[in-house]
Each structure stands twice: as structure tokens, then as C-alpha cells.
Amino acid sequence: MTSPEIDAPPTREKWNSNIGFVLSSIGGAIGLGAVWMFPFTVGKYGGAAFLCIYLLALLFISTPILITEFAIGRKTELNYVSALKKLFPGKRYHYVGYAGLLVMIIVLSFYIGISGWTIAYFFKSVTGSYSGMESPQVIESFGTFLNQPYSLVFWEFVMMVLTVGVLTKGIQNGIEKLCKVLIPALFVMIIILVVNALQLPNAHLGLEFYLLPKFSALTPEAILAAIGLAFFTLGIGVGNMVAYGSYMAKEQAITSNAIYIIIGNLFIAFLMGLIIFPSVFSFGIEPEAGPPLVFIVLPTIFANMQFGMVFATIFFLALFFACLTTTIALLQAIIIYFTDELKWSRNKALAILGTGIFILGIFQVLSFGPIAHIKLFGMSIFDLSNYFVSNILLPGSGLVMVLLVGWFSDPKELLAEINTGNGMKIKTVYIVTIKYVTPAALVLVYLQSLGFIKF
Template identity: 60%
Template sequence: MINKEREQWSSSLGFILASIGGAVGLGAVWKFPYTVGQYGGSAFLIVFLIVLMLIATPLLMIEFAIGRKTKLNYQGALKLLFPGKKWYLIGMIGLIVLITVLSFYLGVSGWTIAYLFKSLFGTYAGDAPTEVANSFGSFLNSPFEVLFWLLVMTVLTGLVVLKGVQKGIEKVCKILIPLLLIMIVILSIKAISLPGAALGLEFYLKPDFSAISFESILAAIGLAFFTLGVGAGNLVIYGSYLDNKRTIGSSTFIIVLGDALVAILMGFIIFPAVFAFGIEPTAGPPLVFITLPIIFAQMKFGMLFAVIFYLLLIFACLTSTIAILEAIVGYFVDEWKWSRRKTVVISLTGIYILGVFQMLSFGPLSHLTLFNMTIFEFSDYLVTNILLPGGGLALLIFAGWMWKPKMLLDEINIGEGFKINKYYKITVRYLAPIALAIVYLQLLGII
């Protein structure tokens, strides 16, 4: 039975900003720059943008449409649409993905809070680039620090989700996402004016297509899914709070463009600075937490800019963590009939424990490996390169062939605004699933 009494967004703007916030957080700001750096720069960026528009965007529409149609969480929606079938198991895999992602997402978001206080007290003001980089390494090797900030971010996320949709999630996003965008524009202007920034701009904007491989294409697909927050069905819950005033296509394209804009601008901050200060663009997950403090340390009034930026970034991260937690909470509230408070407390307790192992894998537990990867690296690879694209492929097959395409398309086009037709059918039924299938077959060594 469809839940018609479900809480709703108070406005389309609130929904759009909350969805952009859910994507922007660490997806565009943290993961995008270091992944582009690892896979060769501009050529990878082009592949990423193609995948974002042709594969990830239709998936986002599908998730919103399923949520708005059923007014349920992902698992409950699949049960309602296909009673007696096993399609809901896709949703259960998605739930496992979300729990795993949140366990390391909260920890990395905690680094942002730590750097807010480091900036507030001028801990690294005026330090040389090597000193800033070494300071971050020392931070990761301090169990007390990383676990404390993990706990702080966990509590903040829980408090917002306890407030619900309009008073918690929507209220936070309406104010802070526009402010974050303004700060990112200012920092990108500063970064490209640095001495030696031209080499970074060349790396970021001049494509070398010889760097493209099946591995990098798979990484681009995973990054597009991660930055937009699709593949695990978590944005079905946001769609379930959506009214019928505007078409899903109109809102989705604004969300995708907002997410892409932030990600691209972050590249204009990171890569000019990376080359200006002699940092390796392949530094991996710590890249943003090394490069940005170096910029701030060398800027006039740098600590002031740093405090403002990290404060806004904390809330951008928060909009992502609450989007993931809301999807987890939605499952237990809808399916298990738990209260919101009980669900938040139990879920976050378990997720925090998982997060402890994720964060310590950068320091004291770095010797523990799976397939030559640390616990964090293995979790990140498994989620980004395997489970999210796999969940996306299953959702595309479901939406393009199992559920009547006309029914789903009609749901997407309800309301005023941009209508989707041929683009959706060609992409969802053929282009996107074939592309994902080819990449997977290559990964398995079949082709």
C-alpha cells in the first residue's frame, strides 16, 4: 500500500539543494579530485562527464521516480511493485553498500571538522608545504584524534536526521549549499593565479587519451555513481518525499549540473595547487587534505578563508551523510516499524564501530590488508568499482525491461517542466546497460 501521509519537501528548491548536497559533500569535493589525479587528468574527466550524463543521470531519475511513485524506501518500493518476486534483494544489497559507505564517509567528514579547528587556531599558518603534508600524516596516525572526529560527525548526522525532512535536512541545505559554491569559486580563482599553476591546468584540461583503459572507464563509472549518489537506491527515499508539481527530469538535470559544476571547480582548485607546490596528483584519498591547507597556509588571511571553507564543507559533508543515513533509517522505519529515534541510535552505533576499522586502516591498522589493499582501500574499491555499478546495472535492467517503461516514464514526466522521452528509452534500455556490461565482462577477463 502506498503511503500518502508521508512527510514532503516544502519546496522544489529544498529538494534540489538537498539532493545536490547529498552528492556534493565528499563525492565532488574529496573523491573527484584524487580519482581524476590517479587516472591521468583531462582524458579521464571527459569520460567521467560522458558517463555522468548518459548512465548516472537516468539512474537518478529512476530512483526519484520509484520513490515518488510508491512513497516508500527502496526495498519496500520493490516489494510493492513486484509482490512475491525477489527484486527487493537488489535493495538489500544497496542497504549493505550504504552502511559500508557511511562507515568511511563519516570518518573522512570528521577530518574536515578537525581541519576546521586546526584552521581556527592557526595550527599550520605559514608552514611550508612539506610541513603541512607531514602534519596530515601525523594526524592519520593518531587513533584518538581520528576516532574522536569520527564520533563528532556521527553525532551531528544523527541529530539532523532525528529532526526529519523539512526541519532538519531541507533547512540545513537551503542555507549552506549556495555559500559553499561561492567559496569554491573564490578558491578556484586563487588557485589558478598561483605561480606554476599552468602545469596543473594543462594536466586538468589537455587530454591524453592514451591514459584511458577499461580500468579507468570503470573508475569513471564508479566515480559518477559515487558523486551523484546513485546505484544503491538511497535517493529513492528523497523521491518518496517529493510532490507532483514538477517533472523529475527538470529537477534531475539541475541536480546533475550543480554536482558537475562543483566537481569541475574543485579540479581548478586542486590541480593548479598540486603542481604549484610540487605535490603528486596521484596522492590518493589525502590529496584534498594536503593541497587545500597548503593553499590556505600561503594565502593572505588564509586562516580566515580556511575557517569559512571548512565550516561550509562540514555542512556539505553533513548533507551527504544525512542523505545516506536517511535511506538506511527509511528502510527500518518502513519495513521494521521502528521509531525514527530507535533506528538512528542503533544504526549509527553499528556504523561507528565499522568506521573505527576504516579510519584506523590509515594508521595503526594499515598493515591489515585484503587483496593487497587496506581495509579502507578495499571498502572503497568494492563499493565504487563493483557494487555501485553492479547495483546500477540491476536497476537499469529492472527499469528498462522488467517494469513497464511507459509507466516509469509517465511518472518521471508528471508535473510542469522538462519532459523525457527518446533520451530515456535509448539510454536506459540499451546504451547504459550495454556499456556497464562490457566494462564488467572486461573486469572479469571474459573480453
């Protein structure tokens, strides 16, 4: 790795505090996947036995990639595309950065709309609009909501305005200040919901499903599911954390902070399972994954629970906080390409990209209802976008990133950056994982996502 004449902005803003950086990164990585995928997958594939495999995947796949992204960002003080140009002069390796940029734009275009639903359901909970409803009525209510185009676009617009509004304040006064409030508040609200869920009748049945080790479920499919979950739920491998790393000071610890961030996200996701499974088993409802869990199953439970609307309000507010910190991280990672590479002002980038992604998001969010009949390759616009990102671009981008660092450069050069500053130092373990373990695991994930490995 060498560096041509691509310079970082001379007055690049830095994180004001390490705790602000850690909380902002936790917020950027946590999201809806922690709510509607992690708990269900853990319960399905072996409970505590699966968790052991998942923890190993976090250690040997997620942690090296997150460390790598932070190191690339801090070393270059640039966005992912420009960073790859600087680290690999005269090569075309930076094209993988464009793939990462495309992933983030597509993901944000559908994530912003779905995140808006959390605001809508927060107000539905405050007003008690679905209080006392049974499952068929809640399903009908959600179906009606998905077929109201003006409402869907309005909530998407609100979410985008909030996201852009925070980012206009910059790193210290925008992202960092907000996350110092929202992430601790998120933890407190989740713990309140956990305490309530654990006191429900038959809560122990949910805990058994979620946590009781089921070693017979640890099939090759389960192991690949653990690897994929460790990779996908953190949203790493496309350079979004390169953006946050580019604002790190040299004295900040990369390895230690990466571990704190992964533990924080794991803790939130784990606690979500302690909310969901005691609740669904207490009310005799079949647990599901995806949007139905959040917008049908849980509202049905809250609707028939004592003080249910209070807990529903807390839940959807917590979910909104998690979504907002994620949309902020995604849009921040997108706009810095345009501010670094094209020298746009921050406000210009936010105005143009915020508007463009909002327009793309209209088609995404309407594909759940009003334009669900429009099919491309037999899939709705959202399903096609999700498939393209999750099965092709995301695992492919992550694989290329670790190959570039491990095989197309000397990883010891990046290791020197990793070990600069405070905190834990790593040596051989990083070289081995980034060259062998992480790429091998991602190859398996990629082959499965493309359909070459089936069970």
C-alpha cells in the same frame, strides 16, 4: 510493474519547496569524490577532451539512473527495498535493495570517520597549527593525526552527532532547512577559493593540465574511466535517491530536477579542479588523488600561501558542508527502511542505526593508523570495505536496477510517473537509454571493476 498491498505511510512528509529538494539532492550526491577524484581524473585522462566524454556519460548513464530512482521513490512513497516489493510482487527482486542498503551502511561507516577529519582540519586551520610547515612536516603531522585513536573516534562521534541531530528534525525542518543554507554557502566559498587560486603565480600551468584538450589521452581506458566517474561520484544505483524521491510531490518535475542536480554537482566538482590544479602547479607540488590531496598536498600549499590559513579555513569548512549533506542523505536512506518496513519510530531508528554505524566506523577509521596492521585478504579494514563496495556491490546494484526497469518490467509504466508533474517530458530517449545504453555501459564498468577488462 504492479502493486500489492504495501502501503506508504499515510502522512508521509513532503519537501516544502522544489528548490529545497534540489539543493538537498545536490548535497546528498556531492562528496569527497568531487574533491579528490574528479579533478585528478580529468587532468590525467585528457582534460577538456575527457570532459566531453564525461558529459556524455552523465547524460546517458547518470541521468537515466537518477531519474529512475526519483520515479521509483515518488511512485511508491517507500524505501528502495519496500518499493521493489511493491513494484514486483511475488518476486525476489527486492534482494537487490538489501544489497543497496548494505552498500550505504558500509559507505557511511567509513565516510563518517573521514568526514570528521574535515572538522579537525577546520580547527587546525583556524588555529594556524600547520602554518609555515613544509611538505615533510605536514606529512608527519597527518601521520601523527592518524595514529591518535581517541582523536579519530572523537571527530567521528562529532560528525555522527551532527548528522543524527539534523535528521531528528525530519525532512522539511531538518534536511531541507539545512541544505538551503549550506549548499549556497558552499558555492560561495568555492568561488572565493577559485578566485584566489587563479591569481597565484603560474596558475595557467595548472589550468593547462586540467583543461587543455589532450586527445591522445582518450584511450579505451580513459573512456571507461569517464563512465565509471559519472557513476561512482554521484553515488547512484543503490537506492539512496529513491529515499529523497519518496518525499517528492506529484507536481514536482523529475527529469528537469535530475538535470539541475547533475549540473549542480558537475559545477562544484569542476570548480574544485580550478582550485586544486592552479594551486599545486603554483607551488610545484605533484598532484595526487585521494586523502593525501586533501590532508597533505593542499595543507602544504595553504601553509605557505599569503593568508593561507584564511583560505584553508574556508576550504575545510566548505568540505565539511559537502560531507555533512552527504552523511545526512546516506543515513536518511538507511533509516527509512526501518521506519517503512519495520515501523520503527524515526528517533528509534536514528538511535539504533546511528550507534551501530558509529561502532562500525570506529574500526574503519582506526584502520588508517592504530590498527592498520590488521589485514583481511591482504587489505586493511577500510581498503577491504572500499574494494567490496566499489568493485562488487555498487556497480552490481546499479546494473541490476536498470535491468529490472528496462527488461523485467515495462519501462513505459515508470515513464508515466516520470512525466507526471511539471517540467521536461521524455519518451523514447529514456526507453532506449535505460534498456540498452546504460546497462551496456554499466556492464563494462562492472567487468573492469572485477578485473576482467584490463589496460
